[in-house]
Amino acid sequence: MAEYVLAIDQSTQSTKAALFDGAGLLVCKTSLAHRQIINEKGWVSHDPEEIYQNVLASARGVIEASGIDPAHIACLALCNQRETTVVWDRDTGASVCDAIVWQCARAADVCAEIEKTGIGAAVRKRTGIPISPYFPAAKLAWILRNVPEARRLSGRHKLCMGTVDTYLLYKLTGNYLTDFSNASRTQLFDIGALEWDGEICAAFGVDAEDLPRVLDSDGEFGYTDLEGLLPRKIPVRGVMGDSHASLFALGCLEKGMTKASYGTGSSIMMNTGDKRAVSENGLVTSIAWKRGGKLSYVLEGNVNYSAAVISWLRDDLGIISSPAETEALARSANAADTAYLVPAFTGLGMPHWNSGAKALICGMTRLTGKAEIVRAALNGIAYQIYDVLEAMEKDAGMPIDSLRVDGGASSNGYLMQFQSDILACSVQRAQAEELSAAGAAYMAGIASGVCTDAVFSSYSYRAYCPEISDEARQKLLSGWRGALKMVISATKQ
Numbered sequence: 001m002a003e004y005v006l007a008i009d010q011s012t013q014s015t016k017a018a019l020f021d022g023a024g025l026l027v028c029k030t031s032l033a034h035r036q037i038i039n040e041k042g043w044v045s046h047d048p049e050e051i052y053q054n055v056l057a058s059a060r061g062v063i064e065a066s067g068i069d070p071a072h073i074a075c076l077a078l079c080n081q082r083e084t085t086v087v088w089d090r091d092t093g094a095s096v097c098d099a100i101v102w103q104c105a106r107a108a109d110v111c112a113e114i115e116k117t118g119i120g121a122a123v124r125k126r127t128g129i130p131i132s133p134y135f136p137a138a139k140l141a142w143i144l145r146n147v148p149e150a151r152r153l154s155g156r157h158k159l160c161m162g163t164v165d166t167y168l169l170y171k172l173t174g175n176y177l178t179d180f181s182n183a184s185r186t187q188l189f190d191i192g193a194l195e196w197d198g199e200i201c202a203a204f205g206v207d208a209e210d211l212p213r214v215l216d217s218d219g220e221f222g223y224t225d226l227e228g229l230l231p232r233k234i235p236v237r238g239v240m241g242d243s244h245a246s247l248f249a250l251g252c253l254e255k256g257m258t259k260a261s262y263g264t265g266s267s268i269m270m271n272t273g274d275k276r277a278v279s280e281n282g283l284v285t286s287i288a289w290k291r292g293g294k295l296s297y298v299l300e301g302n303v304n305y306s307a308a309v310i311s312w313l314r315d316d317l318g319i320i321s322s323p324a325e326t327e328a329l330a331r332s333a334n335a336a337d338t339a340y341l342v343p344a345f346t347g348l349g350m351p352h353w354n355s356g357a358k359a360l361i362c363g364m365t366r367l368t369g370k371a372e373i374v375r376a377a378l379n380g381i382a383y384q385i386y387d388v389l390e391a392m393e394k395d396a397g398m399p400i401d402s403l404r405v406d407g408g409a410s411s412n413g414y415l416m417q418f419q420s421d422i423l424a425c426s427v428q429r430a431q432a433e434e435l436s437a438a439g440a441a442y443m444a445g446i447a448s449g450v451c452t453d454a455v456f457s458s459y460s461y462r463a464y465c466p467e468i469s470d471e472a473r474q475k476l477l478s479g480w481r482g483a484l485k486m487v488i489s490a491t492k493q
Contacts, residue, residue, distance in 0.1 A: 135187040269288070303384040338364075350391070
């Protein structure tokens with residue numbers, strides 16, 4: 001009897017459900033978007049209950065669309081948007097407020113206050129992450145300070161706090177758990193000692209005893225029938241942050257292997273094996289996964305605005321009607337145009353760490369039109385990833401000669417070629433869809449015996465190789481660095 005893995009990929013823009021067979025191949029997928037709640041202050045939120053209902057609805061939709069017997073689904077896998085923070089009532093499962101999305105910097109003042117206590121160096125050393133409103137620690141502190149119901153429940157130890165995986169696991173199984181990859185991104189977890197850090201938790205006003213138990217990414221997280229959708233309860237076995245899951249699906253299992261995901265934002269990761277690398281160049285250290293009791297670390301850099309800049313072109317500027325238009329427009333742009341777009345709409349991410357930066361278009365001439373702005377927007381994605389990988393090479397002490405990529409925007413041939421040109425290395429695009437969901441499915445499927453390690457060879461790669469001279473490359477990079485200086489200078493004024 002054929003068996004399948006049902007994977008839920010809960011991302012920033014939508015919730016996807018995907019079915020994978022024992023060979024690791026995608027059988028069917030569905031997707032449901034949820035609201036992006038943005039107020040007049042620019043705070044970004046999601047409704048946790050809406051997300052949970054979309055998990056159930058997307059799972060129902062993919063089963064119906066596939067036509068398979070749900071009795072043949074052997075296990076459930078889950079990957080999630082990271083850093084987005086949910087706080088809920090332990091007794092009722094009801095959230096005390098909307099989830100604070102990873103992009104949201106409302107906790108910047110909390111971070112500034114905590115930095116003054118002098119704990120910043122200890123936070124960086126133990127968690128691998130500098131204090132920043134990007135991470136859940138500050139978001140939790142903000143909620144505990146500003147949401148009365150959170151304060152009330154916290155005082156009674158009736159408050160659950162966590163990333164999206166923890167919330168969904170609680171709703172699906174009743175268990176209060178997370179995995180090592182997600183725990184490592186909270187800024188509350190000691191990634192060397194592999195435990196919640198009581199001193200750091202206290203600095204953010206969080207009781208470490210109120211945080212979830214941490215399991216291996218292929219651990220046994222509980223059982224669910226998706227509220228009656230399935231004929232029996234099945235195990236949840238693969239839980240990972242979405243970027244870690246795509247690293248796993250892309251087969252970056254060995255030290256030095258590197259990938260970039262082109263989603264709403266971008267996560268760039270290098271597997272550093274069982275030794276944690278300390279960044280001196282603006283990156284962070286995270287746990288890739290703990291699998292079968294064996295730990296793997298990563299160096300990581302994050303870009304706030306990646307494919308989201310394409311949405312901005314469509315939804316706010318109105319100069320495209322579909323992301324698919326951008327490739328042809330970029331190729332048609334005037335080669336002599338010198339426009340640069342720095343998409344710092346929510347600040348500059350790593351390695352710059354400038355949450356106050358504002359977006360900028362510069363270098364425009366009378367030649368600059370729609371096609372040139374679209375090209376500058378795509379180039380801006382590639383330049384940001386270049387900055388992260390340049391820092392990564394310095395930290396790792398080794399060159400990156402190949403980059404594996406995934407995510408929606410990686411289907412843009414212009415962007416991938418420009419990325420290869422500006423990096424002066426090969427870019428390998430996986431010829432498969434839903435890599436984050438696939439990674440979680442592989443983790444769960446291998447743990448459950450549905451799949452074997454052969455799944456990592458279930459798809460091929462499209463290679464992009466550099467096509468421009470080093471002189472042309474350096475000229476382009478010089479222009480980008482000039483644009484960055486303008487953004488950073490404006491922040492200081």
